[in-house]
Amino acid sequence: MIGTVYKPIQGITLVCGDVRNFDAVDIQAPAVITDPPYKLTQGGKRKGHFSGGKMANYDNNGRPVTCDITWTEVMRVVDTLAAKQSDIFVMASAANENVFKAHAAAKAQGLRYHNNFQWDKGTPTRNRWGMRHLEDILYLYKGKAVKLRNCGQKQLIDIPRCKESQHPTPKPVDLMRLLITLVTSPGDLVVDPFMGGGSCAVAAVLEGRDFMGFELEPEHFDEACERVQAAIIDMAFKQRVAV
Template identity: 40%
Template sequence: MGGIVDHAVIGDVTLYLGDMREVLPELGRMRADCVVSDPPYPLTSGGNATEVMGGLFSQDVYDNSGDLMPSVPWHHMGGPIFRACADDADCYIMANDKNVWAAHAAFTGAGFAFHNLLVWDKIRATRNRWYMKNCEFTLYLFKGLAAPQGIADCGSKQLFTLNAARTSGHKTEKPVALMQHYIANSCPPGGLVLDPFAGSGSTLLAAAALGRRAVGIELERKWFDVACARLESALCVGAELGYGSV
């Protein structure tokens, strides 16, 4: 299969190495119950200010080109992901403030409907002269019919506050707890979670911890290997505790 460079099956999680635009069509009608993903996207480029940004955007890490990592245009994502979903499915797509509108247009244009705009308050802030940035955003979308009962925990609020340490070394690693929050609310027990931009595997770890099946796709070999190692480590810990799975 041309789009799939490599793959690994770890417990109830299958992770593919390749470009999601090529891999998803090869997987046939997957029928994912829930999509939870943090796609890579171009960042702001240009400008000549110095000593402004820190952390992920400090000058020794980010060259201000707009390309922190390989990315897929928003309008290339929505269609393949929409077709990979079950007839009725929820979809969570993360973006920053400057990309959320393009992401909304791309995914609603592909057939998804919009439920809500969710916010992750990271507590820690990236330095910025025009209000420091401490939030990321999640488009909560759906395909088909919205569940009449709503999400599993209807007391959940738009704002999710968590100061989470990065553990994998990935530049844009998302906390497993945040992904668990989305999955627990929108994917039934035993259901299938899809992450077409798996990165270091946070969504896959969250799905496995909740007893959901998962499929992930990652473009870069380095992060494919890191995600596999994290899953294998979690699986071993689960087995040692007597659960037999994560």
């Protein structure tokens, strides 16, 4: 194992460490759902800009810092963790052409493409070439193409931004719940190699899925553990009330 491990209940495992160092021999996930770190702008000297081929990550105060992971590495990690028969969602915005780079890296890795969903974040990010309010969600797969649990799902997903996390770029739990229920059944394993503050982990708990997640930064990992623990307690309480 590569770092601190938190296993609050059977089927839920959170790991603190660099997912690239993890030997995924025993993991064959039917679903990998993730929101990896990526470079936000073309470069330059101003705050929030990066030069060279680095990708964006965030320190504990929400300031962007560089990290060295590439789209090729992201897709290699995803491929390693995903079972031979699996569905995959990878999030990437159009900023700095990330969604196109992600798609190219996925194809180069041998992952297959179904569709693009888009999360409408609501409040747009100011941009000289058009305000940005959409984030793409690449819908990929391995093995046979298996239809969605809800084939009526439209591409555009309108869910308000997340307020319940300290992470600088959290995804709403409701968005992660929707993605999980589109491609898995209760008891299936969902893996998030870049789980941040744990929105996907919380969603998996609330939907009764097994979960394995990885996070490099101890502060984000600690938050993910706390949120997962709270979700488990909440679920147990609701089940007792319902009996």
